[in-house]
Amino acid sequence: MGHPMIQLDNLDLKIMLGKLVLNVLYIKSGFFYHSMPEHRHSNGSYELHYIPSGHGSLVAEGREFPLSPGSLYMTGPGVKHEQITDPSDPMFEYCIFFEALPSGRHHHERLHGRSGDDSEDVCEIARLFLNTPFWIGQDNQQLQLVFEKLAWEINARAIGYRRCITILLEQTVFGLVRNYTNNRPTLQTEPLKTLDDKRMVLIENNLLYNYKHITIKTLAGQLGLSIRQTERAVRKQYGMSLRDKLQEARLQEAARLLDATLLTIGAIAEQVGYHTPESFTSHFKKWHGVTPSAYRARLARTNPVSPAEENR
Structure with a gap:
């Protein structure tokens, strides 16, 4: 099965979730024809992985987890992990690498006219994102569609594409945390007409x-x-x-x-x-x-x- 490719590693793009600023360092995709050796990410670094096809396994902190179509996992700061592919059915992966910026740099962003959503839901999503350095499971938020749309936007570069990419990246973070929490109900009440x-x-x-x-x-x-x-x-x-x-x-x-x-x-x-x-x-x-x-x-x-x- 063919998947749209993504290769974006030079775009200055940031997502603001309340007081949290996520710097998007790269968005990539590709097949795992060779296994990835054990490594760990630095402080403030989070890598989101989504497997739309293929099989393999993830070894994280000494535990092995099977990977199959629909697998979603996050590896955060200090988590030792390696990806092992099945040569007979190589995995295809979408990967986004986030850097959580220190609060001082966050204020710098606000000075440049950007403001985050400070709603209760968004602040809770930011908290859960930062406080969950490792998670793995089967995606139940249809993130494959989000990645495919993201690939289309990046490759088409139509008018407004930067804004669309930002919105889609926010969706991936929201979808990830919804997977963490098994679709926990919203904390907010619906705003009423004035x-x-x-x-x-x-x-x-x-x-x-x-x-x-x-x-x-x-x-x-x-x-x-x-x-x-x-x-x-x-x-x-x-x-x-x-x-x-x-x-x-x-x-x-x-x-x-x-x-x-x-x-x-x-x-x-x-x-x-x-x-x-x-x-x-x-x-x-x-x-x-x-x-x-x-x-x-x-x-x-x-x-x-x-x-x-x-x-x-």
């Missing part, structure tokens, strides 16, 4: 579905605001008064009905909330530049009915 967000949704829904009947007074009551505050909120959102916005909503619906139905001008006027056809025609012409009848006639010329439709 009061202003709820009010904007309420205004929007009234303009879409209740434009014939809503008044500034009833809308203010629904929003829990004064009439003046309500007018200000509508003008800020739409750049016009509520009266003009309601007029726009009525006339947009009228234009749709002229196009999509055979209703009379009088019936459309009544349906969109005008008391007389004359008032409707006057407002429609002011807004659209033509009378409703002329608007419908222009649509008929632009979109003539086919003979098949006429004979239905």
